[in-house]
Amino acid sequence: MLKKIFELILLPEKIYKKFTDRILTLIIGVFALGIIDYIFSISEKLLDAFTGKASADLKLNLFYSLLFIAAYGIADVVFFSVPFFDIVKKLRSDKNAKEDRGSIVKIMKIQITANCIIFIPAMILSYLVYKADAEKNIELLAFLMLLFVGIQIWLAAIVSRGIKSIFIFDQKFKTLIFPIVFFWYYIVGIALNFAMDKLMGWFMH
Numbered sequence: 001m002l003k004k005i006f007e008l009i010l011l012p013e014k015i016y017k018k019f020t021d022r023i024l025t026l027i028i029g030v031f032a033l034g035i036i037d038y039i040f041s042i043s044e045k046l047l048d049a050f051t052g053k054a055s056a057d058l059k060l061n062l063f064y065s066l067l068f069i070a071a072y073g074i075a076d077v078v079f080f081s082v083p084f085f086d087i088v089k090k091l092r093s094d095k096n097a098k099e100d101r102g103s104i105v106k107i108m109k110i111q112i113t114a115n116c117i118i119f120i121p122a123m124i125l126s127y128l129v130y131k132a133d134a135e136k137n138i139e140l141l142a143f144l145m146l147l148f149v150g151i152q153i154w155l156a157a158i159v160s161r162g163i164k165s166i167f168i169f170d171q172k173f174k175t176l177i178f179p180i181v182f183f184w185y186y187i188v189g190i191a192l193n194f195a196m197d198k199l200m201g202w203f204m205h
Contacts, residue, residue, distance in 0.1 A: 010158050011113070016165035019109045021102030029112035034073025036119050038065065040126065041072070041196050064203045072196055077108040080188045087180060088163065091173040103166075110162030118155050125151065156182035 085104045125147055132141045160178040169177070 006161075009154065010161045011117070013161065013165040016106075016110060016162040019106045019162075019166065021105040023105070026105055026108060026112075029109055030073040030077055031069065032073070033076055033112045033115050034069035034071070036115050037072040037076055037192070037196075038069045040122070041193055042200060064200075068196065068200060072192070075192055075195075076188070077111060079192065080185060081107040081111055084163075084181070084184060088167055091169055091176065093168045093170050093173075106166055107163065110159055110166075113162065114155050114158035117158060118151050122148075122151050152186070153182065156185060159185070 081104055085107055088103075088107070125144060129141065129144050129148075132144060156178060159181045163177055163181070164174060
């Protein structure tokens with residue numbers, strides 16, 4: 001029963017093993033991840049960016065939005081997956097296995113898949129936090145923030161399961177994958193959000 005629950009929320013291992021190194025599907029995934037990142041970073045300012053604007057400003061904001069979506073998606077997968085692949089190479093058991101671009105692409109696709117899975121629950125939670133009155137519902141707000149941490153753990157668990165599905169690790173190293181994924185993604189997320197927030201503040205009208 002527990003195994004079926006894990007496969008439902010983290011996906012079966014056989015799905016990850018079917019991931020290929022095709023670049024076209026990666027490009028589509030990167031753009032999708034960029035949209036997800038962009039929505040979360042600008043969700044509170046979305047109406048301000050695209051309503052009540054002059055035609056010239058509206059077109060400019062749309063143009064910058066497309067650039068930010070592409071930049072966000074590329075930066076997210078590159079800054080997480082490329083360094084993480086270096087860690088994988090150190091920890092994996094099959095050190096003599098061929099190490100090529102395909103392995104990094106598969107890690108990127110696992111990362112993108114994880115973000116797509118948690119997107120809807122995270123958006124619902126973001127909406128509830130936005131609507132919550134912090135002064136009147138401090139307990140509710142605290143509970144919702146705990147759920148946010150839970151979603152981050154869920155995201156890291158999906159990525160960890162995918163990584164362990166396509167690479168071979170000694171048992172002693174398998175337990176390290178999850179905390180490494182969790183903390184590295186947390187650091188990358190903070191850095192990207194800070195950088196993109198500054199850039200959007202400079203360019204968006």
